[in-house]
Amino acid sequence: MQHATDLTITRRRLLQVLGTGIGGVALAGPQRGWGQAASAVSAELPPFTGPGPNPYWNSVGPFATYPQKLPLIRLTDRPVQLETPRPYFALPITPNDAFFVRWHLDRIPNAVDLAHWRLRVEGTVRRSLALSFDNLLKDYPAVSLMAVNQCSGNSRSRLQRRVPGGQWGNGAMGNALWTGVRLKDLLATAQVPPAAVQVQFEGLDRGEGPEGRGSSRFQKSLDLTNPVLDECIVAYAMNGAPLPLLNGFPVRLVVPGYFATYWVKALTWIRTLDRPDENFWMKTGYRIPDTARGNTTPEAVASGQVHTVPLSSMPVRSFLVTPDHASKVPVGLPVTARGIAFSGAARVNRVEVSVDNGQHWRDAQLGEDQGRYAFRTWSCAWTPEAEGKQVLAVRATDERGNVQIDAPVWNPGGYLWNQIERQEITVGPAH
Amino acid sequence: MSASRSAIWWGGAAVACAAVALAAGAAQEPDRSAAGVYETGRLGLITQPDQVAPPVGPSYGVGPYPLYPPELAAGGGREVVERDCGLCHSTVYITMQPPLPRAAWQATVQKMIRTFGAPIPEDAARAITDYLAAHYSPETRVR
Numbered sequence: 001m002q003h004a005t006d007l008t009i010t011r012r013r014l015l016q017v018l019g020t021g022i023g024g025v026a027l028a029g030p031q032r033g034w035g036q037a038a039s040a041v042s043a044e045l046p047p048f049t050g051p052g053p054n055p056y057w058n059s060v061g062p063f064a065t066y067p068q069k070l071p072l073i074r075l076t077d078r079p080v081q082l083e084t085p086r087p088y089f090a091l092p093i094t095p096n097d098a099f100f101v102r103w104h105l106d107r108i109p110n111a112v113d114l115a116h117w118r119l120r121v122e123g124t125v126r127r128s129l130a131l132s133f134d135n136l137l138k139d140y141p142a143v144s145l146m147a148v149n150q151c152s153g154n155s156r157s158r159l160q161r162r163v164p165g166g167q168w169g170n171g172a173m174g175n176a177l178w179t180g181v182r183l184k185d186l187l188a189t190a191q192v193p194p195a196a197v198q199v200q201f202e203g204l205d206r207g208e209g210p211e212g213r214g215s216s217r218f219q220k221s222l223d224l225t226n227p228v229l230d231e232c233i234v235a236y237a238m239n240g241a242p243l244p245l246l247n248g249f250p251v252r253l254v255v256p257g258y259f260a261t262y263w264v265k266a267l268t269w270i271r272t273l274d275r276p277d278e279n280f281w282m283k284t285g286y287r288i289p290d291t292a293r294g295n296t297t298p299e300a301v302a303s304g305q306v307h308t309v310p311l312s313s314m315p316v317r318s319f320l321v322t323p324d325h326a327s328k329v330p331v332g333l334p335v336t337a338r339g340i341a342f343s344g345a346a347r348v349n350r351v352e353v354s355v356d357n358g359q360h361w362r363d364a365q366l367g368e369d370q371g372r373y374a375f376r377t378w379s380c381a382w383t384p385e386a387e388g389k390q391v392l393a394v395r396a397t398d399e400r401g402n403v404q405i406d407a408p409v410w411n412p413g414g415y416l417w418n419q420i421e422r423q424e425i426t427v428g429p430a431h
Numbered sequence: 432m433s434a435s436r437s438a439i440w441w442g443g444a445a446v447a448c449a450a451v452a453l454a455a456g457a458a459q460e461p462d463r464s465a466a467g468v469y470e471t472g473r474l475g476l477i478t479q480p481d482q483v484a485p486p487v488g489p490s491y492g493v494g495p496y497p498l499y500p501p502e503l504a505a506g507g508g509r510e511v512v513e514r515d516c517g518l519c520h521s522t523v524y525i526t527m528q529p530p531l532p533r534a535a536w537q538a539t540v541q542k543m544i545r546t547f548g549a550p551i552p553e554d555a556a557r558a559i560t561d562y563l564a565a566h567y568s569p570e571t572r573v574r
Contacts, residue, residue, distance in 0.1 A: 041470040050529020051569045061527065063477055067493030071477050077498050078521035106520060111492025162529040164539055208519050215519055215547035245493045280546065 049167070054157030057086045057324065057423075058169035068244040070097045075166055079103035079205075080246060083171040089321045089340055092370060092377050093146070094174035096238055101246045102151050102172065102260070104218045104281075105207030109266055112204070112250055119186075119234070119251060123200070123271035126191035133250050136236055140181035145233055145256060147373035148175045148342045152259040152286055152311050156414035161298060163414040170319060170421075175342070175375040178254045180235035186270065187229075196272040198223055200279075201253050204266035214280025220262050221277035222255070228313075231256045234267060256373040257313045257344035259415075261286045286311045286413065293409050294416040301412050314344030315418040316404055318351055318378070318396035323425055330430040334383045337364075340375040341396035347372040350397040353380040357391035358406060358420065364394070384427040393422045501526045504574070508562030515551045515559060516543075525563065530572040533564035 045060045054060070064074040066082060075081040082101040088094055114133045121129040131139075151172035156165055166172070187199070200221040209215020222229060233254040235243070243249040248265030255262040261281075277283075287308035288294035293315065296306050318341035329335055341348045347369070352361040367377030376396075384390055395404040406420045486492055501523050503509050516522055531539075537560045543549040544556060551559070565571055 040475065042473045044474050047574060048526065048529060048572070054529075062499075063475075064497065064499065065477055065480055066496060067480075074499070074523075075527055076521060076523045077496065078523075080496055108496075110494060110496070111486070111490050113490045115489035157529070162531070164528055164531060164535055167527050167529060210548040213546070213548040215549070242491075245491070249491060284546065 049157060050162045053160055053162075054167065054169060056169060058171050059083050059157055059167055060169075066101070066246060068097060068246065069101070070095075072098065072100070073169075073171065075168065079106045079108055079207075081166055082246070083168060084174060085171060086321060086324060089171075089319060089375075090338060092175070092340075092367065092375055093239060094176060096176070096241055096244055096247065099149075099174040099176065099238075099244070099247055100151065100172045102166065103205055103246075103265070105205050105209075105215065107204075107206040107208065109204045109245060109249075112245075112266065114250065117250060117268070119268060119270070121186050121190040121270045124193060124196040124274045125187075125272055126193060127189070129186065129190050131186075133236065136181050136234065136251065140185050142179055143182055143233060144177055144179040145231070145254065145373065146175065146177045146371045147254060147256045148173060148314070148344075148375060149254075149260045149263055150174075150314055150342075152261045152415045153413070155417040158408070158417050158419070159410055159414050160408065161410070163412055165414050172260075175340075175370075176238045177240065178233055178235040179237035179240070180233045180251060180254070182230075183232035183234055183253070183270075184230055186234065187272075190272075192224065192272050195274050196224055197275060198273045198277055199229070200269070200271040200273055200277050201262070201264040201267055202269040202271065203248065203252070203264045204268055205264070214285060217279075218264070219277065219279045219281055220264055220286075221273065221279075221282050222262065224272070228255055228258060234270075259286075259311050259314055259344075261311060282310060286415075288413065288415050289411050293418070294411045295409055296411050298410075298412075311415055314342070315416055316343035316345065316348065316396050316398045316402045317341065317418045317421075318348075318394045318404065319421055320353075320392055320394045320423045323392075324423065328426045328428050329384055331384050331387050331427050332430050334381060337380045337382050337392055337394075338378070339394060340377055341394075342373070342375055343396065343398035343402060344373075345402055346399040348376040348396050349399050351376070351378040351380075352395050352397075353378075353382070354393040354395075355382055355384075355390060357422070358393045361395070384425070387427050387429055390425045390427050391422055392425060393420050395420045499523070504566035506562060506566055508558040508565075511555050511558045512562050515549070515555055518549060519543075519547070525567060528567065530567060530569040531563075532568055533560070536560055536563040536567065 049060055058073055061074045063071040065071045072082040080101050080103050084098050084100045088098045118130040153166050154168050154172040155170050157167040198221045200219050202219045205218035207215045234251050235254045236251045251267050253264045253267050288311050289296040290307045290309045300306050320339040322338050337353055341351050351364040353364045354361050364378040364380035397403040404418055404420050408419050409417050503522055540556050540560050544551050
């Protein structure tokens with residue numbers, strides 16, 4: 001079936017170029033290249049990938065335009081999940097209108113009335129707070145931090161065997177400058193007694209399900225002893241602008257270095273608990289095997305022997321942004337491979353590039369240090385010396401010595417993927 | 432797949448080239464470019480939404496989010512799927528998935544009922560699982 005379609009397109013293309021040739025313009029000889037290009041007019045990506053791994057950098061959904069957004073790759077529409085296309089990662093900061101979107105439940109806010117919205121700090125506290133947006137702006141010092149926000153399931157479509165869930169390519173991530181108030185300032189005002197053990201975050205991500213189920217409310221919790229709380233920000237600005245509704249207006253939690261599951265959008269309740277949170281999104285969802293890289297096997301899961309823990313910090317990753325699949329590079333042309341890297345554990349201090357599919361590695365040049373939780377841009381000059389398919393690969397290392405390895409990850413949730421990325425580049429003759 | 436496509440094309444091009452070379456004679460400009468090739472677009476046009484003025488006062492809103500209901504595979508059980516799965520989420524959640532074996536679909540349907548509390552009776556759950564396995568498994572999925 002697929003073959004027949006290809007044949008049809010090819011014949012049509014052939015006739016077009018033939019027609020052009022007969023009209024007096026040049027015609028392709030077999031050693032020339034232009035007739036080979038696929039038609040961006042009528043040839044479309046397949047609507048799904050699998051059961052093998054998704055071979056594309058992004059997921060295969062259609063482009064769609066959502067409020068306050070440029071056309072992004074739509075994974076789902078109710079609730080909304082949108083992926084950022086690869087070229088935006090050529091930027092050191094991801095624009096708000098290109099930033100990925102992931103909601104869990106379908107009653108997500110279309111509008112927020114700041115006359116009535118209050119951020120509540122409650123639960124096991126000596127003094128409950130109900131803070132207006134204006135209180136956050138005026139009563140607490142503003143702090144800014146650049147940090148990567150990455151979906152726990154980013155790159156889930158790479159896994160073998162494939163697992164159900166949002167079939168993200170690599171674009172469920174973004175880097176922004178977050179501005180807001182320190183979480184610890186709010187907790188200090190509310191005076192948390194020693195009896196409290198966790199702090200729970202809940203936003204306006206709500207669903208149709210029965211009360212008490214994960215289909216009703218989205219809630220995430222962190223231990224009050226977790227040092228990451230000292231770095232958390234309740235952000236009311238993103239890259240110097242209000243947050244788009246789809247990214248969590250009016251405020252969202254920023255948990256630097258941690259996966260986005262904790263970065264609760266439209267944050268409205270901060271609730272200290274005197275016992276560990278047992279709601280679905282902590283006890284069942286967003287958990288990983290307590291193993292190296294979160295790896296396990298379908299067989300181990302089926303046997304019921306896998307011990308799991310909640311997701312937390314992000315493993316080191318790096319991405320090649322350009323050149324990409326659409327580039328055909330003439331041999332001998334100096335090009336610059338570029339991309340980004342980050343790690344939740346520590347500052348990225350080394351990025352290496354291979355131009356021979358991982359056999360040899362050379363150091364890439366690191367771009368400006370935007371902070372330990374931000375994208376670190378990198379670049380690497382490369383002059384292809386041989387025609388044919390060349391495979392570029394990239395790996396990053398952070399200051400704690402965490403380095404990407406060339407091995408896949410598998411767990412039933414489809415989390416923590418960080419295998420070395422590759423890009424096949426076509427190198428053609430220059431004469 | 433792309434290799435076979437190239438082979439077909441190059442074979443055709445070689446024949447075509449020979450034919451034109453015969454017709455036009457050998458003393459032509461060098462073949463330096465292909466140009467002027469257009470085709471009516473079937474893909475890729477996304478209409479720009481109008482620039483909507485935000486609401487006045489303390490409300491900050493964007494209006495409705497767009498829905499694009501997918502056309503699920505025709506077959507028995509489709510209506511039950513659209514009704515019951517659609518209670519909490521759009522059925523794009525189905526079409527987005529890779530082909531999944533029956534056991535994975537069954538586990539997913541059971542998760543929706545037992546974990547998330549979806550009010551789906553047992554016979555409907557069976558019909559949904561049968562439908563998904565019949566159209567969205569590695570053996571059966573076509574689009």
